[in-house]
Amino acid sequence: MTIDLHGFGPALLAGMLMTVKLALCALLLGLVLGLLGALAKTSPNKPLQWLGGTYSTLVRGVPELLWVLLIYFGTVNLVNRLGEALNIPGLELSAFAAGVIALGLCFGAYATEVFRGAILAIPKGHREAGLALGLSRGRILSRIILPQMWRIALPGLGNLFMILMKDTALVSVIGLEEIMRHAQIGVTVTKQPFTFYMVAAIMYLALTVIAMTGMYFLERRAARGFVRAGE
Template sequence: MNIDLYGFGPALAAGALMTVKLALSALCLGLVLGLLGALAKTSAHKPLQWLGGTYSTLVRGIPELLWVLLIYFGTVNAMRALGEFLGNPDLALNAFAAGVIALGLCFGAYATEVFRGAILAIPKGHREAGVALGMSKFRIFTRLIMPQMWRIALPGLGNLFMILMKDTALVSVIGLEEIMRHAQNGVTMTKQPFTFYMVAALMYLGLTIIAMTGMYLLEKRAAHGFARSDQ
């Protein structure tokens, strides 16, 4: 095996960078959707509960690959109509944007349940104490509930991010040039499937180890003071 992987080394490195960008972008979108979904499911209003439950159930019931394909190909007509309205008939949703939306949507559905469990794990007495101190609902949530919610939810969110990192490979089916896409190109050109797929596997493993290390440090920082108070 050539040290530069038959000339595909730089392309695979660029693919790794694209994978990281895709995963982090989907993570940001998914966290917002997950938090909104959890707030809806824990709301006292039935319509919001129904909306949050429908989002979580619907998205989790369909494979991630199908969401990638549905969002990428399903927006063609809508984007074309919007483009004609704006005077840009070539307007289209690119593979990166479709991947971010699809993976963020899926991450958010699972994160909804993680956030919901974290919110329910916080004793009601903490909210009652905030009310007794005259704090508004917004301040109670941001100053009392959210910090504890993040600490409880971090392990679950970390596991979901590991899955998200690997699910980025699904976006290769719509042409995004991430790790798997470049690996497949290398296989096609060199007829060395084991070499390129093994390198791709090692690259995903390396990214996962880095992400796990980051999550461990975040969990350790979030738990600072709590472990000491338990002793």
């Protein structure tokens, strides 16, 4: 049995590629923000703790769709003024850039808590051992804390990435031509909503399976040389 997409097949594949690009870029931004947020919340510095806590609480308290709309429409005047100041007419924030910023911001807020939990799960004796060996705090962080933190945080980050992959559909409301946007266009032209939305669902499911497979191998690699209790 074949599914007639009335010539929209290539457009849906292009939308699938755009979805992957958006998810990966938002992931990179979110990982950086999440790590910075976690380091701030676990810092002995009170202002940094407040800053990290405010970021994670504020962003998680607002729906992702609202962040997409706020960032896209709320920065129009700001970017236009910046363009005028730099003598760059027509400067504007693209839908892709707005989507990356919004989704990366949201992913980072949730990743902050994942990283924070992973950092707190590392025994304090490991840090003390590093100090006893004369390592600087920077080297303790890079050589002792971060490698262990990644191993502990990977399962949680994997779940967040699955959610991020599906949240890319929200960016269709500002015109980015990813899977859902092309599916909606196909529905409008052909009047066959079930067909196009089912194909979109299959595409998202395929991307999820690929991401799960990648996370499985990443977790196995991160766990090399680690012996679980009872083994």
